[in-house]
Amino acid sequence: MTPELPTPRFRSRLHDERTAALLGAALGIAFTTCFVTGLLSHVAQDPHPWFAWPTRPAGLYRFTQGLHVATGLAAIPLLLAKLWTVYPQLFQRPVVRSVAHGIERLAIVPLVAGSLFMLFTGFGNINLWYPWPFNFRTSHYWVAWITIGALVVHLGAKWSTTRHALRRAAPDAASEPTSEPASEPASEPASTPARVDALGRRGFLLAIGGAAAGVTLFTIGQTVWPLRKLALLAPRRPDTGPQGFPVNRTAQAAGVESTATDPEYRLTVEGAVRTPLSFSLAELRALPHHGATLPIACVEGWSASRTWQGIRVRDLLARAGAREGASVRVESLQARFSYATSELTAAQADDVDTLLALRVEGEELHLDHGFPIRLIAPNRPGVEQTKWVTRLVVT
Amino acid sequence: MGHPAGRHVSGDEHEHDSSRGLWVGLAIGGPLVAFGIGGLVHDSSLSRVWSVGFWGGGLLALHDAVIVPLVLALVWAIGRIVPAQYRAPARFAVLGTALAVALAWPGLRMLGNPSHNPTVHPLDYGTALMWVLAAVWGTALVWVAVIATRARSSTTAH
Numbered sequence: 002m003t004p005e006l007p008t009p010r011f012r013s014r015l016h017d018e019r020t021a022a023l024l025g026a027a028l029g030i031a032f033t034t035c036f037v038t039g040l041l042s043h044v045a046q047d048p049h050p051w052f053a054w055p056t057r058p059a060g061l062y063r064f065t066q067g068l069h070v071a072t073g074l075a076a077i078p079l080l081l082a083k084l085w086t087v088y089p090q091l092f093q094r095p096v097v098r099s100v101a102h103g104i105e106r107l108a109i110v111p112l113v114a115g116s117l118f119m120l121f122t123g124f125g126n127i128n129l130w131y132p133w134p135f136n137f138r139t140s141h142y143w144v145a146w147i148t149i150g151a152l153v154v155h156l157g158a159k160w161s162t163t164r165h166a167l168r169r170a171a172p173d174a175a176s177e178p179t180s181e182p183a184s185e186p187a188s189e190p191a192s193t194p195a196r197v198d199a200l201g202r203r204g205f206l207l208a209i210g211g212a213a214a215g216v217t218l219f220t221i222g223q224t225v226w227p228l229r230k231l232a233l234l235a236p237r238r239p240d241t242g243p244q245g246f247p248v249n250r251t252a253q254a255a256g257v258e259s260t261a262t263d264p265e266y267r268l269t270v271e272g273a274v275r276t277p278l279s280f281s282l283a284e285l286r287a288l289p290h291h292g293a294t295l296p297i298a299c300v301e302g303w304s305a306s307r308t309w310q311g312i313r314v315r316d317l318l319a320r321a322g323a324r325e326g327a328s329v330r331v332e333s334l335q336a337r338f339s340y341a342t343s344e345l346t347a348a349q350a351d352d353v354d355t356l357l358a359l360r361v362e363g364e365e366l367h368l369d370h371g372f373p374i375r376l377i378a379p380n381r382p383g384v385e386q387t388k389w390v391t392r393l394v395v396t
Numbered sequence: 397m398g399h400p401a402g403r404h405v406s407g408d409e410h411e412h413d414s415s416r417g418l419w420v421g422l423a424i425g426g427p428l429v430a431f432g433i434g435g436l437v438h439d440s441s442l443s444r445v446w447s448v449g450f451w452g453g454g455l456l457a458l459h460d461a462v463i464v465p466l467v468l469a470l471v472w473a474i475g476r477i478v479p480a481q482y483r484a485p486a487r488f489a490v491l492g493t494a495l496a497v498a499l500a501w502p503g504l505r506m507l508g509n510p511s512h513n514p515t516v517h518p519l520d521y522g523t524a525l526m527w528v529l530a531a532v533w534g535t536a537l538v539w540v541a542v543i544a545t546r547a548r549s550s551t552t553a554h
Contacts, residue, residue, distance in 0.1 A: 101414070114453055117452070117459055121451075128516070129510075130508025139439045143435040144448065144452070146431050150428025153424050153425030154422050157418050157422065212492060215528075215532070216495070236516055242514075250511070254511035
């Protein structure tokens with residue numbers, strides 16, 4: 002006969018089904034938002050033949066990725082509150098009542114582990130902090146599928162319970178005279194007089210909602226310009242850096258300080274063209290320039306809009322005699338990093354605002370922003386706005 | 397087959413509905429989980445896959461075995477020290493402080509940013525955290541004032 006394990010008692014009404022359902026609904030919306038915007042970011046970085054990432058609206062990626070990071074950050078207090086609410090289920094006995102119950106409980110492991118993993122690694126990534134040995138992007142992407150799948154299983158299992166809990170207008174825990182304090186361990190006598198739950202359901206949800214709103218308020222300024230001064234907990238400020246905005250990889254980190262400033266620097270246009278081209282920096286400066294106001298929007302969630310001046314890629318392709326509808330590989334001077342090259346689809350290469358920028362806000366580009374020239378195009382992730390461009394290969 | 401929404405989460409009821417919902421959820425969500433595991437295995441070495449599992453499991457264990465018991469202990473301690481009517485703002489302030497410190501931690505400790513990019517963590521996060529904590533505790537104090545005012549009004553009315 003197996004000895005009975007002692008199980009803690011949780012007397013707070015905040016561990017009830019309605020609180021869990023309300024938090025679950027909020028978390029479900031947040032996770033779905035993160036999943037969808039994350040998938041969009043993925044296809045924006047790795048174009049698929051079946052999905053052409055559009056060039057317009059120019060700020061779409063800025064919006065979706067800003068939303069992705071902001072929602073992920075706001076989900077931190079929501080997730081912690083939800084897990085706290087359902088924590089007593091960890092001690093549920095019997096551990097497994099049926100096959101269905103066993104599967105339901107088993108599905109919670111990838112759901113909770115995946116949720117914590119996604120928020121922790123996402124938080125690490127926006128801080129450029131990688132204490133783990135695996136590739137962030139690969140693991141964040143695939144664990145998202147595992148987590149969302151486990152969420153769907155959990156939603157199915159809890160659908161009936163959640164629906165009933167949300168429909169029934171239960172009295173607020175604080176208003177019930179028999180309510181008990183939030184989560185005091187069982188050692189406290191249950192019969193303490195005048196026990197009123199100081200943090201009733203409404204207050205509890207208000208506090209969690211306030212925490213999520215506070216997290217958003219103190220971080221969203223990294224992408225919402227008017228709130229930049231309030232971005233006290235954000236790892237970036239959109240108004241801080243050389244020429245007044247951040248960089249993700251410095252010229253020193255990319256190892257291009259000498260090659261980018263070499264007087265012998267040249268830009269070449271080659272590949273499927275009638276006339277391969279090669280320009281010195283002086284020749285590039287002498288070409289007709291155009292302006293475009295476009296955002297740099299990074300996967301880490303920060304963004305900044307600037308007015309760029311440079312040469313239209315479509316003009317260079319026309320000059321080189323590239324066929325209509327050609328796509329382009331843009332190559333950087335940096336040799337050893339991922340994102341040293343990027344691809345321009347035919348639509349992106351042909352867009353009037355897709356520039357090889359030499360100037361920003363009227364000034365020559367700072368070395369950390371890609372001097373002598375960088376790619377800037379509408380609606381692209383920042384990592385694909387290749388800096389220190391030295392070669393266009395038309396395909 | 398409804399039940400009081402205000403009761404504890406137990407999972408004892410709705411067995412039939414839950415079971416049917418579970419199979420539907422499993423039919424849709426199961427392939428997504430399998431797709432994620434398959435993709436992870438395909439795109440990473442086996443040791444990396446184990447490492448992802450280790451971190452996921454580790455975070456789960458850290459949360460369930462350390463963080464939640466700590467929060468429970470804090471909440472309990474506040475319940476012992478603070479008068480009943482002021483426990484909500486006190487808990488909000490203490491747990492809000494913990495959350496703010498956790499979010500500011502990489503900036504405070506200058507974690508990450510191996511290439512010393514000066515545009516990462518550009519603020520004095522000690523000062524920034526103080527401002528955030530001032531907002532958290534200010535909110536809690538306003539909350540306390542509202543409770544006290546209501547209590548006084550209620551006493552006067554009687």
